[in-house]
Amino acid sequence: AQSVTQLGSHVSVSEGALVLLRCNYSSSVPPYLFWYVQYPNQGLQLLLKYTSAATLVKGINGFEAEFKKSETSFHLTKPSAHMSDAAEYFCAVRGSTGFQKLVFGTGTRLLVSP
Amino acid sequence: DARVTQTPRHKVTEMGQEVTMRCQPILGHNTVFWYRQTMMQGLELLAYFRNRAPLDDSGMPKDRFSAEMPDATLATLKIQPSEPRDSAVYFCASGSGAQGISNEQFFGPGTRLTVL
Numbered sequence: 001a002q003s004v005t006q007l008g009s010h011v012s013v014s015e016g017a018l019v020l021l022r023c024n025y026s027s028s029v030p031p032y033l034f035w036y037v038q039y040p041n042q043g044l045q046l047l048l049k050y051t052s053a054a055t056l057v058k059g060i061n062g063f064e065a066e067f068k069k070s071e072t073s074f075h076l077t078k079p080s081a082h083m084s085d086a087a088e089y090f091c092a093v094r095g096s097t098g099f100q101k102l103v104f105g106t107g108t109r110l111l112v113s114p
Numbered sequence: 115d116a117r118v119t120q121t122p123r124h125k126v127t128e129m130g131q132e133v134t135m136r137c138q139p140i141l142g143h144n145t146v147f148w149y150r151q152t153m154m155q156g157l158e159l160l161a162y163f164r165n166r167a168p169l170d171d172s173g174m175p176k177d178r179f180s181a182e183m184p185d186a187t188l189a190t191l192k193i194q195p196s197e198p199r200d201s202a203v204y205f206c207a208s209g210s211g212a213q214g215i216s217n218e219q220f221f222g223p224g225t226r227l228t229v230l
Binding site: 022036041042043044045046050090093101102103105106107 | 147156162205207223
């Protein structure tokens with residue numbers, strides 16, 4: 001079985017500051033990991049994904065995440081926050097074998113202040 | 115620009131009424147997912163289909179919810195009878211669900227349901 005834990009339901013940063021959103025996973029098989037972003041009144045959009053290739057994954061809008069097996073983590077970072085990054089971010093996991101559904105975390109709302 | 119479409123975008127109904135939500139997956143995608151999002155429960159998977167066959171609907175209240183794919187271009191989620199606790203945003207997502215592939219799910223804009 002798979003699960004993810006997102007630490008912090010809300011994260012506040014200033015514009016230009018580093019963004020760090022935390023995600024820890026649990027998986028009984030080698031995982032695939034995903035970060036999705038949800039803007040107000042919209043559906044979820046894929047930011048990036050880890051599929052057992054490079055452990056440092058670059059996504060859209062300047063975001064990246066690093067898969068750390070020893071820490072069972074897949075934290076999302078961006079060097080410099082922009083006002084347009086304000087949204088809710090979801091970490092998700094699925095097993096890498098067979099057809100398996102995505103399991104989402106509870107989400108972290110990113111607030112960006114001027 | 116291929117995208118998942120959902121109708122209606124908003125629905126307000128009274129308790130006891132039937133509600134039908136529709137989803138058009140991206141052409142060529144063979145997996146369809148239905149999710150429900152609420153403040154209290156977050157994002158919950160209700161059901162999913164592969165090649166129009168239901169693979170898992172364990173997340174769905176069986177007595178009132180039903181999900182179908184009449185054809186490859188249409189998925190429906192029906193609630194009968196609806197209850198206030200069904201108020202939520204319902205998302206449809208589609209993907210190409212080959213086994214072992216890191217199938218990205220493409221989400222629709224959602225249907226915001228309010229049951230009075």
